Structure formats: C-alpha cells, structure tokens
Amino acid sequence: LDKRAESRPLLFRAEARRAYANYARQQRRIAKRLKTPEATTLDFYTAWRDQYMARIQRITAAVQTGKLDKMLTRVLLLPDDASVKQLTQALIEIRTVCERQALVNAVYSARRKRARRTAQALVDTGDQAVAHTIDKFVSYYLYRTVARQRNIAVVDRHANVFVRVAQYICAHWQIRQLARAARRRLANIDTELFATEQLxxxxxxxxxxxxxxxxxxLAARHEYEKALEKMSAAARRSPTKKLELYEKKTASIRSAYLDSVPGLAGLKDVQKAAKEIDDALLxxxxxxxxxCNDLMxxxxxxxxxxRERKELELRLSRD
Incomplete structure (x- = not known):
C-alpha cells in the first residue's frame, strides 16, 4: 500500500475512500469499545484469529475424522447416526461457547466490563460475521495508517459533516497540486522526447x-569489423561479400526481431519487417x-x- 500511495496516489486515494466507506459506523463503535489501555482492538482481533479460530479448527478437524462419533456410539450406546450427529453438534456448540468466553477472558480483565460485553456480543454473532468485521477493520486500518504517513487526505463518508468538508477541500487541493505538477513535467518530457526523436x-x-x-x-558491429579486417582486400571491396558478412553477424538479432513481430502472415509482411530492422541496423x-556513443x-x-512519462501517467490514473 505504501508503494501504491507513492507511485499511484489517485488510485490509492480512491481505494482508501472505498475502504473507509465499507467500514461502517457500527463497526467503528465496536472497535472503539474494544480498545482499552491494556489491549487494542487489533490485539483482540489478532487473538480471535490466532488463538480462538486455531482451536475451533482443531476441534472441527477432530470431529471430521469420525473418531468422536464412534466413541460416543460405543460409550453412550446411541441407537443411530442421527443421535450421534445431534450429540456431536451439541458438544461442538458447547465447546464453541467455552472457547469464546476463554478468548474474552484472555484479552480483557474483569474490570473492563464494557469491552468484555462488546467482545462477547461480537463473537456471539458467529465466526463468519466476526471475520467479515475484521476484514473491514484491517483494510480501514491499513489505508488510514498509510494515508496519514503519506499525508494523503481521504474523504470519509462516515465522518461528521464538518470533518468531511475539510477532508474534501484538502483532498481537492492535493489532487490539483499533483495534477498541475505532473502535467507540467509531462510537457517538459514531451518536449525533450521530441528533440531526442529528431536525432x-x-x-x-x-x-x-x-x-x-x-x-x-554494437557487439555485432564489432564482430563485423573484426571479420572484415581479416578478409582480403578484394573481398572487402565486394558489396556482396560485405552484405553476406553483415547478414551473418546480425542473423540472430534480425531473427529474434522477426519472431517477435505479430501478424506476419505472408512473405510481403516478413519482407517489410525485415526492411525496417535492416534500415536501423545499417x-x-x-x-x-x-x-555510436552519442546514440547510446x-x-x-x-x-x-x-519510463518517467509512463510513471507520471500512472500517477494521474485512478484505474
């Protein structure tokens, strides 16, 4: 994200704005209540993922092996599979409740009653709902962190109206400054490119x-000159010999170029492409x-x- 904010600030701003919009006020209130002097919201979400979900996945995996079903059938003398499945599901639900309570106890002390109530209510909404909330929080948190570090103003639709107006004015000013500087540089680049193209x-x-x-x-040219020096005086004066030597030393270059050109349907197309590269090589x-040094x-x-022109165009792109 930091690299994107640097190289493509308009795209980053648009993505950040969507991330802010997706993180609803209710989710922000939950995050605010989860934060305590001892534990941040991120601490709780991390504990949910690394501790709670890891244990739930282990429990689920153990149940899926079928060993628990066999043990319950043998020990409790259950009459059919339906009874086994019902009891297994009940046990999983009990363990899930216990694991959720253990998570809350591990993160928050007994005196943090509001945070404990909020955390318990959140985990009781279900694992998918919590995962969804965490995804929104992480996206918002990352974009907000990078935006602050890069001093990029982002309009937050969930902020109060006065804050939104200030954000809009600041973002509009930053975009204008960025576009003005980029277009000025693009104009200078185009001028220099045009001058270089005339050389x-x-x-x-x-x-x-x-x-x-x-x-x-240039390496092929050097090999050509070395081979030309070794030829007899008569051969050096022969246009045919020189052309044959040129074609031999540049065969790999011309072959690679022709192979890379798309749409060469007939010999006329091949001949035209070969003429283009031969004109440049000659x-x-x-x-x-x-x-040669000046050309290089x-x-x-x-x-x-x-390359700089392309980077500037990307900086001005929102896609």
Missing amino acids: HDGLVARLFSLGIDLIEV KVFDFDMQQ RALKRYRTLT
Whole structure:
C-alpha cells in the first residue's frame, strides 16, 4: 500500500475512500469499545484469529475424522447416526461457547466490563460475521495508517459533516497540486522526447519502438569489423561479400526481431519487417564510434524519459 500511495496516489486515494466507506459506523463503535489501555482492538482481533479460530479448527478437524462419533456410539450406546450427529453438534456448540468466553477472558480483565460485553456480543454473532468485521477493520486500518504517513487526505463518508468538508477541500487541493505538477513535467518530457526523436534522422525512436538492444547491435558491429579486417582486400571491396558478412553477424538479432513481430502472415509482411530492422541496423553499422556513443546516450535518455512519462501517467490514473 505504501508503494501504491507513492507511485499511484489517485488510485490509492480512491481505494482508501472505498475502504473507509465499507467500514461502517457500527463497526467503528465496536472497535472503539474494544480498545482499552491494556489491549487494542487489533490485539483482540489478532487473538480471535490466532488463538480462538486455531482451536475451533482443531476441534472441527477432530470431529471430521469420525473418531468422536464412534466413541460416543460405543460409550453412550446411541441407537443411530442421527443421535450421534445431534450429540456431536451439541458438544461442538458447547465447546464453541467455552472457547469464546476463554478468548474474552484472555484479552480483557474483569474490570473492563464494557469491552468484555462488546467482545462477547461480537463473537456471539458467529465466526463468519466476526471475520467479515475484521476484514473491514484491517483494510480501514491499513489505508488510514498509510494515508496519514503519506499525508494523503481521504474523504470519509462516515465522518461528521464538518470533518468531511475539510477532508474534501484538502483532498481537492492535493489532487490539483499533483495534477498541475505532473502535467507540467509531462510537457517538459514531451518536449525533450521530441528533440531526442529528431536525432540521427529519428534512429533513436526507431530503435526504441523496434525493441532492439543497442549493446547487442554494437557487439555485432564489432564482430563485423573484426571479420572484415581479416578478409582480403578484394573481398572487402565486394558489396556482396560485405552484405553476406553483415547478414551473418546480425542473423540472430534480425531473427529474434522477426519472431517477435505479430501478424506476419505472408512473405510481403516478413519482407517489410525485415526492411525496417535492416534500415536501423545499417545506420548503426555506418556510424563512427563518436556517433555510436552519442546514440547510446540518447537512447538511454529516451528510455528514461519514456519510463518517467509512463510513471507520471500512472500517477494521474485512478484505474
């Protein structure tokens, strides 16, 4: 949640608002009454889950094995399965009542009468109802904690009208500030991206859109130059030999790219895709080292700006 609040504050705010709305006033009153100087509401809910539910599950599992039914039938001479099931259910209910009372006694002392009454009334509503209440409490508690740490204003529909108005004003102001700063930065990024896209006749944007690893291309270019130096003077002057060498050294790059392009139905589509990557690769192969270094820096910056732009768009998204 903390990461979401940082990277996607509008989405976090919307989720927090739903969590606040789902945590009804009655559940909040219960939580308030469960809190004492010795034990928090979370302490009681944790004890319910870790102690009470663990014991109830053990009891239920033991009953499901059938050993208890056999023992009751043998010892009490019960006439049929219906009688056994009825007695077993009665025993489970008795043990459940005892376990609930033990839970209340374990968390609250005898002098915390209001907390004990509230806790007893809550557990008597049934395990599913308590689990539902705990889920709502935990969600509310976590969102409220992160919102306070991050200073994110969240409108709470269950707060009184004056608090809600103050929350709405603060949230509206925060959203406006966030949107204004993000849009200003997006405008600067778009300007810089446009300038970067114009470098080297648009090669930076083309390499990025094709998903080509420039390091891999430069490595292939280095292998190409080494192999070219080892060739005879006549072979180096031959366009056919040079093209064959280029295709050999870039085969893995071009093959991986063509395999990744969707919708290549016919040879014409394959040829068009191959031409796109060849145009980009050949430009890199024709560069000198200074141009390659400039291209690498520009591509790195382009990736950084593109990633930042996406992050800013996510910050402004509520979905």
